[in-house]
């Protein structure tokens with residue numbers, strides 16, 4: 150599987166380092182200043198990109214759905230519509246955040262939650278558009294997105310393998326500038342449901358870079374995903390896990406995000422080659438610790454050597470071939 154060129158600067162897959170997305174999602178609480186702090190935190194943590202979620206509420210939801218009560222501790226309003234209206238930034242605010250990210254020096258994008266938002270993001274000229282798991286079975290939307298010929302990163306939560314094959318076929322019929330992310334959509338995902346080995350199956354099945362979007366607690370699973378070959382990694386970022394909102398609990402703080410990225414880079418450096426060989430850094434230990442053949446007793450030149458005369462020990466002056474002549 151080769152690399153996908155997202156922009157001149159961003160390449161994913163092949164030998165490129167794992168592309169790490171700091172998913173702000175709606176962890177900004179509907180507050181643009183918190184959003185900016187999260188953009189800055191993503192940059193300081195070393196993320197490859199910061200991501201939001203763009204929704205046109207009338208396009209994504211029916212009126213009836215928007216009017217239904219949303220009564221829980223993570224709700225920002227009496228109805229689901231009130232809740233989502235509180236969290237949704239306007240197009241002008243998106244432009245402001247895009248510009249802010251440019252100033253900070255981190256690529257900015259969002260998932261398009263509907264076709265109207267998709268067009269908005271195309272016009273905003275984000276480097277790629279994310280399609281979240283909520284649309285992994287939305288064939289009409291996937292066809293639309295694929296027809297626009299912009300790079301895509303597509304998550305595959307809430308569907309089975311046959312649906313993922315359909316996504317692959319739809320998009321690759323148009324172009325190959327896309328990546329597929331294994332994902333389980335639960336907040337948080339129980340570890341035993343992560344099914345990370347799916348990544349190996351994705352790698353064997355699809356001729357595009359594959360990655361992992363993780364909603365489980367902590368960083369261990371995400372690190373394992375990189376060891377299993379994830380070329381894209383997405384995790385939620387938050388300023389405070391105890392804030393109100395569905396996703397904070399399964400998010401990483403800026404300090405945790407920074408550590409995750411450091412650890413990913415260590416894993417990448419350590420994966421190396423599958424060819425078992427002696428490496429240069431082992432030479433001091435070979436000299437210091439590896440045993441060799443030594444004489445176990447005194448013998449004069451020409452005397453016969455018997456089994457047991459020669460031992461295997463750590464020795465400064467091991468026997469050389471010539472010593473037996």
Ligand SMILES: CC(=O)N[C@H](C=O)[C@@H](O)[C@H](O)[C@H](O)COP(=O)(O)O
Pocket residue numbers: 174175202223281282283334336394395396
């Ligand atoms: C599948 C999907 O879209 N998931 C997103 C990305 O992970 C989430 O951020 C949801 O938008 C969020 O959990 C919704 O929460 P509420 O319904 O409380 O606003």
Ligand SMILES: C=C(OP(=O)(O)O)C(=O)O
Pocket residue numbers: 202260279280281282283304305306330332334362383
């Ligand atoms: C829902 C999203 O992502 P995922 O399915 O990867 O959690 C998203 O990016 O908006």
